[in-house]
Amino acid sequence: MNPPTEKPTLEQHPFRYTDREGSIVGTMTNDGSDIHIKMDGWEFVGKMFDDLEPVQTTGLPDRFRLHHDCLIDCNFDFTIPVLVNERNKLSNVDLLVHFELGKQNERGGIDREGFQITLEYDSLKYASSAKPSDMEDVLLEIQKQLPDGAFIQSCFNCLYSDYSPLGNGVFGCMMCFKNLKQEYLQVKSKEDFWPVHDHFERQVQETWLCDEFERRVPGTGYRG
Structure with a gap:
């Protein structure tokens, strides 16, 4: 390995x-x-x-x-x-x-x-x-x-990823907001989400990972 x-x-x-x-x-x-x-x-x-x-x-x-x-x-x-x-x-x-x-x-x-x-x-x-x-x-x-304390370190668990309220496919439709970190972290509801919704950097797969990963905090963004 x-x-x-x-x-x-x-x-x-x-x-x-x-x-x-x-x-x-x-x-x-x-x-x-x-x-x-x-x-x-x-x-x-x-x-x-x-x-x-x-x-x-x-x-x-x-x-x-x-x-x-x-x-x-x-x-x-x-x-x-x-x-x-x-x-x-x-x-x-x-x-x-x-x-x-x-x-x-x-x-x-x-x-x-x-x-x-x-x-x-x-x-x-x-x-x-x-x-x-x-x-x-x-x-x-x-x-x-x-086990407690273990998680998959990927876009799915990243602080700056979310799904659209408009729906998404079965895979690869996560929106990456690492280009708008501070703005995205202010999002706490669907209404908060719309101003940044169309300004994500790119769509990414749930299983991908970049070097700007930070673990997601419960309650962040539209998906919580």
Whole structure:
């Protein structure tokens, strides 16, 4: 295991794609905003795992089913490296992720999607429930199970991150306000949030981490 670092690297990680025809093992590169998947000579890009589009569609095998140009009717299994902070002791650990994408439904959407995750830390496994959900909910499930004083040191637990009251996708829709730290820290309600709402630096993934991380204080911002 490498020494703990302050933020993730852009290394490729194994990525397993599964559909009705079987599984393909490819690679995933993730920079905290954009996701790049390569498998069987094909490349897909997106931001939230439910919006992965093929870079090239000409000759794309029929097994890759698309809806609004994005992959559906398949499952993904992969790992995301994260840091666990237990009383200022940092440990590199892997978040084991299973993501389900259903079929097109009658309303023009897909019939199911969501994450199940497992965190292996200190020789123990912490798992989310069997029901797939968005990344916010499954991370909250894991956090409740961790020992006192331990938390995942990532954007999800950062003092300067929040979600929009207008709604968000299943992954990668956190708003980073490190460019407006003092203004954001004055936010205590939805009404307080609107003046800064549109001025975030960028959208980030819950599992990402930068060197300006500060642990979130309960009651901060719109999400509390």
